[in-house]
Amino acid sequence: METTGADIVIRSLHDEGVEHIFGYPGGAALHIYDALYAQEDVKHVLVRHEQGAVHAADGYARSTGKTGVALVTSGPGVTNTITGIATAYMDSIPMVIISGQVTSNLIGDDAFQEVDAVGISRPCVKHNFLVKDVKDLAMTIKKAFYIASTGRPGPVLVDIPKDVTAHRTEYTYPKTVSMRSYNPVVKGHSGQIKKAVELLLSAKRPMIYAGGGVIIDNASELLTAFVRLLGYPCTNTLMGLGGYPATDPLNVGMLGMHGTYEANMGMHDCDVLLSVGARFDDRVTGDVNKFCPHAKIIHIDIDPAQISKNIPCDVPIVGSVSTVLTEMIELIKASKTKPDKGAIKQWWDQIDEWRSLNCLKYETDDKLIKPQYVVEKLYELTGGDAFVTSDVGQHQMFAAQFYKFDQPRRWINSGGLGTMGFGLPAAMGVQLAHPDATVACVTGEGSIQMCIQELSTCKQYDLPIKIVNLNNRYLGMVRQWQEFFYESRYSHSYMDALPDFMKLAEAYGHVGMRIEKPGDVEGAIKEALKLKDRLVFMDFITDQNANVYPMIAAGKGHNEMELGPCAAVVDPDRELA
Amino acid sequence: MRHIISILIENEAGALSRVAGLFSARGYNIESLTVAPTDDPTLSRMTLVTRGSEAIIEQITKQLNKLVDVVKLIDLTEGPHIEREMMLIKVKAVGDSRDEVKRLVEIFRGRIIDVTDTSYIIELTGDAKKLDAFINAARGAGIIETVRSGVSGIGRGEKGLRI
Numbered sequence: 001m002e003t004t005g006a007d008i009v010i011r012s013l014h015d016e017g018v019e020h021i022f023g024y025p026g027g028a029a030l031h032i033y034d035a036l037y038a039q040e041d042v043k044h045v046l047v048r049h050e051q052g053a054v055h056a057a058d059g060y061a062r063s064t065g066k067t068g069v070a071l072v073t074s075g076p077g078v079t080n081t082i083t084g085i086a087t088a089y090m091d092s093i094p095m096v097i098i099s100g101q102v103t104s105n106l107i108g109d110d111a112f113q114e115v116d117a118v119g120i121s122r123p124c125v126k127h128n129f130l131v132k133d134v135k136d137l138a139m140t141i142k143k144a145f146y147i148a149s150t151g152r153p154g155p156v157l158v159d160i161p162k163d164v165t166a167h168r169t170e171y172t173y174p175k176t177v178s179m180r181s182y183n184p185v186v187k188g189h190s191g192q193i194k195k196a197v198e199l200l201l202s203a204k205r206p207m208i209y210a211g212g213g214v215i216i217d218n219a220s221e222l223l224t225a226f227v228r229l230l231g232y233p234c235t236n237t238l239m240g241l242g243g244y245p246a247t248d249p250l251n252v253g254m255l256g257m258h259g260t261y262e263a264n265m266g267m268h269d270c271d272v273l274l275s276v277g278a279r280f281d282d283r284v285t286g287d288v289n290k291f292c293p294h295a296k297i298i299h300i301d302i303d304p305a306q307i308s309k310n311i312p313c314d315v316p317i318v319g320s321v322s323t324v325l326t327e328m329i330e331l332i333k334a335s336k337t338k339p340d341k342g343a344i345k346q347w348w349d350q351i352d353e354w355r356s357l358n359c360l361k362y363e364t365d366d367k368l369i370k371p372q373y374v375v376e377k378l379y380e381l382t383g384g385d386a387f388v389t390s391d392v393g394q395h396q397m398f399a400a401q402f403y404k405f406d407q408p409r410r411w412i413n414s415g416g417l418g419t420m421g422f423g424l425p426a427a428m429g430v431q432l433a434h435p436d437a438t439v440a441c442v443t444g445e446g447s448i449q450m451c452i453q454e455l456s457t458c459k460q461y462d463l464p465i466k467i468v469n470l471n472n473r474y475l476g477m478v479r480q481w482q483e484f485f486y487e488s489r490y491s492h493s494y495m496d497a498l499p500d501f502m503k504l505a506e507a508y509g510h511v512g513m514r515i516e517k518p519g520d521v522e523g524a525i526k527e528a529l530k531l532k533d534r535l536v537f538m539d540f541i542t543d544q545n546a547n548v549y550p551m552i553a554a555g556k557g558h559n560e561m562e563l564g565p566c567a568a569v570v571d572p573d574r575e576l577a
Numbered sequence: 578m579r580h581i582i583s584i585l586i587e588n589e590a591g592a593l594s595r596v597a598g599l600f601s602a603r604g605y606n607i608e609s610l611t612v613a614p615t616d617d618p619t620l621s622r623m624t625l626v627t628r629g630s631e632a633i634i635e636q637i638t639k640q641l642n643k644l645v646d647v648v649k650l651i652d653l654t655e656g657p658h659i660e661r662e663m664m665l666i667k668v669k670a671v672g673d674s675r676d677e678v679k680r681l682v683e684i685f686r687g688r689i690i691d692v693t694d695t696s697y698i699i700e701l702t703g704d705a706k707k708l709d710a711f712i713n714a715a716r717g718a719g720i721i722e723t724v725r726s727g728v729s730g731i732g733r734g735e736k737g738l739r740i
């Protein structure tokens with residue numbers, strides 16, 4: 001039987017296994033919205049701004065591994081999605097964005113609400129399509145999901161002119177899809193894998209550097225088994241947190257600009273570096289000329305373009321993290337060579353010495369709430385078992401440093417693009433996918449205001465998110481850079497005239513709290529967590545002058561970290577192994 | 578180093594802008610770019626001339642390969658290959674210089690394809706260096722305009738860039 005293009009869109013989503021989509025209607029998408037109305041298989045969440053729809057779909061995808069879906073109208077609907085699409089693109093998140101387009105015969109005429117969606121999104125999508133014929137619609141959607149979720153995942157936009165959604169054709173959803181121009185490699189080169197294992201087993205000061213690829217490929221358990229088999233130290237990138245259990249003694253914490261002293265010193269001194277699903281981002285490497293000066297580098301990545309892009313690599317392995325790690329584990333088990341126990345023990349002694357500096361230690365205070373303390377308490381009181389989304393700034397770094405993620409897909413943040421405004425809508429997607437879980441959004445008063453309108457969506461869909469606002473009245477990360485690098489000239493980083501967040505939360509129908517004393521932090525979080533079915537906005541009035549330590553300033557190497565005032569003093573002349 | 582990259586790409590709307598967009602977004606330079614459908618009308622073939630260090634060229638080919646529409650590509654400069662470019666050039670041809678230009682065209686094995694009392698249009702094919710040399714030689718006579726096709730390239734031998 002023939003049916004409309006709009007109906008085909010919705011039925012394709014259903015046949016693709018999509019349960020929730022996030023969207024906002026408008027003229028060019030109205031046929032699709034009409035088709036949504038007629039069914040109950042695909043549930044639609046009406047956001048308050050299209051950026052929120054994309055971030056919510058993103059949070060949904062990051063926390064489940066499924067492909068997130070957003071639906072928007074043409075013109076401003078599409079332009080509002082771009083920040084969200086770029087955010088997903090930078091972090092390799094599988095996502096399909098369906099956008100309405102003006103009627104085919106008006107395309108190119110500067111029609112009402114016309115924008116070249118394919119053109120404007122091109123630089124920040126994995127791929128995109130303009131569907132010109134209703135007969136191509138189901139196949140295009142199939143391809144979109146296939147491309148979005150395979151290889152190195154990413155967002156795919158499908159732009160559909162309004163007339164195409166009205167035209168009729170037979171509907172069958174293709175069972176399979178193959179494209180001659182798109183065949184991602186999954187299995188790594190056996191010879192290279194063998195070389196890598198030999199190199200790893202010969203290491204005296206090895207380091208395993210694991211990124212978001214581990215999480216995307218659901219390879220955390222494999223990585224954990226692999227690291228434990230070797231007994232080598234493992235560090236995670238910001239995107240990789242939870243990929244290896246944070247509380248495991250073999251974990252040396254996050255690396256990079258605000259990583260731990262032990263992780264960064266370990267990077268600097270290591271003789272063999274294994275990168276697993278990470279991309280040598282500039283926030284991780286610091287000055288590339290000072291990066292891992294003594295190390296032979298092995299790099300596992302599903303995207304060949306990441307290999308030797310920023311840092312030349314000695315043993316490249318193109319393949320999925322899980323297939324490559326599986327092969328490596330087998331080879332290590334079968335190998336006659338074993339890790340050099342004596343050397344590895346010495347290496348750990350050195351690492352433990354770095355650890356003993358306690359680089360994350362911060363000043364405590366009985367009058368001012370320290371932001372780190374709030375995150376520590378959140379960690380304790382949620383038993384380390386919450387989903388934590390975050391925005392961008394100091395609060396994000398504090399969350400990354402002080403919430404110890406033992407599981408993958410629990411830490412949801414915009415690492416690549418660094419998008420303020422991500423946290424709350426992302427938390428909506430997470431909460432929708434995990435209705436019974438604790439979902440906390442650790443944010444700042446600057447970031448939360450960038451998508452604050454979504455508090456209304458949270459009310460409509462009863463999403464009991466716990467917002468932890470670390471309110472320092474400053475764009476804190478900007479203030480920190482101005483303090484360090486601009487002689488404390490705080491140009492436009494102080495936020496005056498902030499709203500009363502408690503009242504604001506209440507105005508949206510939620511519970512608001514203001515916490516001003518360190519002694520009240522624990523009680524407030526406990527109380528908020530008890531309110532299982534309510535969104536609670538906790539406005540913590542925090543120390544305005546807190547800085548994120550340790551820090552590698554721009555142009556510095558991993559061994560040139562600046563430590564906070566509380567970390568044990570380092571003797572610069574002491575002998576390091 | 579100068580590299581000639583040959584690309585087989587789906588003959589679809591927007592494919593060209595994906596390639597061009599990649600180059601501008603990542604700051605790679607394009608010296609010339611030619612594109613037209615192949616004997617298989619579902620595929621287009623592009624010849625792209627670019628310059629860069631080995632590391633940059635490696636990135637360029639990897640990033641091009643990542644484009645979903647790109648089916649296959651090779652760097653022709655890695656092996657024996659032929660490159661050709663076609664030029665139409667309009668040159669002043671008055672008095673003595675009429676014969677001089679004609680001789681020049683013969684030396685370069687070009688053809689005069691349009692003649693007026695005061696000008697010639699010359700068609701010339703060859704590699705980029707040969708066309709440059711002709712332009713330099715014809716300057717004396719006075720160049721009115723030049724149109725160059727951009728480089729097309731093909732690998733030598735029986736193997737081909739096909740699917």
Ligand SMILES: Cc1ncc(C[n+]2csc(CCOP(=O)(O)OP(=O)(O)O)c2C)c(N)n1
Nearest residue numbers: 392393394395420444445446447475476477
């Ligand atoms: C959309 C966007 N605009 C600007 C920035 C630059 N930026 C990075 S951190 C930051 C300050 C964030 O302030 P706040 O949310 O209050 O967090 P804090 O650093 O105080 O914890 C800014 C402006 C950004 N990351 N994203």
